[in-house]
Amino acid sequence: xxxxxxxxxxxxxxPLPFQLTLDATELKNRHDEIRGISPVEAKGEAVQLGNLYYxxxxxKADVDFVCARCLTPFTHHAKVAFSETFAPEDDPILQEDEDxxxxxxxxxxxxxxxxxxxxxxxxxxxxxxxxxxxxxLCPSCGxxxxxxxxxxxxxxxxxxxxxxxxxxxxxxx
Ligand SMILES: [Zn+2]
Ligand SMILES: [Zn+2]
Numbered sequence: 012x013x014x015x016x017x018x019x020x021x022x023x024x025x026p027l028p029f030q031l032t033l034d035a036t037e038l039k040n041r042h043d044e045i046r047g048i049s050p051v052e053a054k055g056e057a058v059q060l061g062n063l064y065y066x067x068x069x070x071k072a073d074v075d076f077v078c079a080r081c082l083t084p085f086t087h088h089a090k091v092a093f094s095e096t097f098a099p100e101d102d103p104i105l106q107e108d109e110d111x112x113x114x115x116x117x118x119x120x121x122x123x124x125x126x127x128x129x130x131x132x133x134x135x136x137x138x139x140x141x142x143x144x145x146x147x148l149c150p151s152c153g154x155x156x157x158x159x160x161x162x163x164x165x166x167x168x169x170x171x172x173x174x175x176x177x178x179x180x181x182x183x184x
Contacts, residue, residue: 047075080147
């Protein structure tokens with residue numbers, strides 16, 4: 012879905028509401044951790060104020076992940092807020108402040124799909140966790156330590172010191 016700039020101009024500062032559904036299959040294919048995904052519903056509004064165009068709203072979807080620590084599948088009810096500002100490509104404001112978040116606008120339309128897909132993907136975790144403090148699997152016996160407390164002693168050994176630990180083990184024999 013695209014928004015025509017002339018349409019925003021005609022509204023003279025009155026926001027234009029929009030609603031669209033993003034292509035879930037494409038999103039899934041573009042992110043390694045997404046195992047499944049419901050249709051992504053976007054709701055928001057666009058407005059022109061002076062030389063600038065603003066687009067804001069949120070994206071909602073149920074996303075299936077596999078926990079990176081305990082390997083349990085879980086569904087995340089994602090709600091991603093987006094807020095973007097555009098200026099016409101040749102607007103001096105884009106040169107004045109190179110660090111600004113203002114995006115250059117090519118052509119006479121705002122292309123929502125590509126923009127919102129990026130916003131959604133950027134908000135997805137690259138290291139999904141079922142719970143922020145997921146205890147993960149026991150490295151010795153493999154149980155899910157969120158469910159079972161095993162009695163293995165898993166001392167956290169700094170890999171750089173692992174060789175040293177072996178040395179101590181040998182000397183205790
Ligand atoms: Zn987990
Ligand atoms: Zn264990």
